[in-house]
Amino acid sequence: MTWRKRIFDLFFASLLVVLLGPVLLALLAWLLWKEGRPLFYVAERMKGVDTPFMLLKLRTMREVEADTGVSGGDKTARITATGAWLRSKRLDELPQLWNILKGDLSFVGPRPPLRQYVERHPALYAEVLKSRPGVTGLASITYHRHEAALLQRCATPEDTDAVYSRICVPAKARLDLVYQRHQSICYDFDLVFQTIGNLFRRGR
Numbered sequence: 001m002t003w004r005k006r007i008f009d010l011f012f013a014s015l016l017v018v019l020l021g022p023v024l025l026a027l028l029a030w031l032l033w034k035e036g037r038p039l040f041y042v043a044e045r046m047k048g049v050d051t052p053f054m055l056l057k058l059r060t061m062r063e064v065e066a067d068t069g070v071s072g073g074d075k076t077a078r079i080t081a082t083g084a085w086l087r088s089k090r091l092d093e094l095p096q097l098w099n100i101l102k103g104d105l106s107f108v109g110p111r112p113p114l115r116q117y118v119e120r121h122p123a124l125y126a127e128v129l130k131s132r133p134g135v136t137g138l139a140s141i142t143y144h145r146h147e148a149a150l151l152q153r154c155a156t157p158e159d160t161d162a163v164y165s166r167i168c169v170p171a172k173a174r175l176d177l178v179y180q181r182h183q184s185i186c187y188d189f190d191l192v193f194q195t196i197g198n199l200f201r202r203g204r
Helices: 003-034 073-078 081-089 096-102 115-120 122-128 138-152 157-182 185-202
Strands: 040-048 051-058 106-108 134-136
Touching (some): 003 051, 003 081, 003 106, 003 185, 040 115, 051 096, 073 138, 073 157, 115 122, 115 157, 122 157, 134 185, 138 157, 138 185
Parallel strands (some): 106 134
16 A cells, blocks of 8 residues: 555545544444444454454344355345445445554455455455455445345355355456556545445435
8 A cells, every 4th residue: 555545544534533423423322222232243354365354334234143254145134224224325334434544444445355255265365455455446336236136146155155256256356456457546536436426326
């Protein structure tokens, strides 16, 4: 990560913490009232082939004893009504401002993968994770709907894992590497504005 990108992240994350702090507190109070504890979903993700970190989100699903892999159709029934609304607005990702301030994430970059997929595709992720993982990115914007449609058809964890590993991982990696070759502060601004625009269109 360049020093310009890090300053970009620190400045805007600090600004958003001030501006959106009251919104996050209100969401936490609402979640506590509607769903109870825990309020946060904390899970391991990778920012390098051998470098894990703990990703923060607002909890959007009912907890189960064993939960592995990405979310597919097999997990749809666990998404709460409040969680579905939070996901539709991407408000569940507000706590990731803390991950940005810590340096685990950037605003823009590849989405941070689970360890199991990094271990399964080490050479691929060795290239992808040369970029700091991000809250949004080219792959997130371009591929999200297609990925969601593919995974929604999966009825079992095994199906979800197979589709994600065989189809989604390489498709998103290609887009992440395109971003990596063209990364600049101007491109990051463009991708952030595209993300915001998509959220407004999704809310109509």
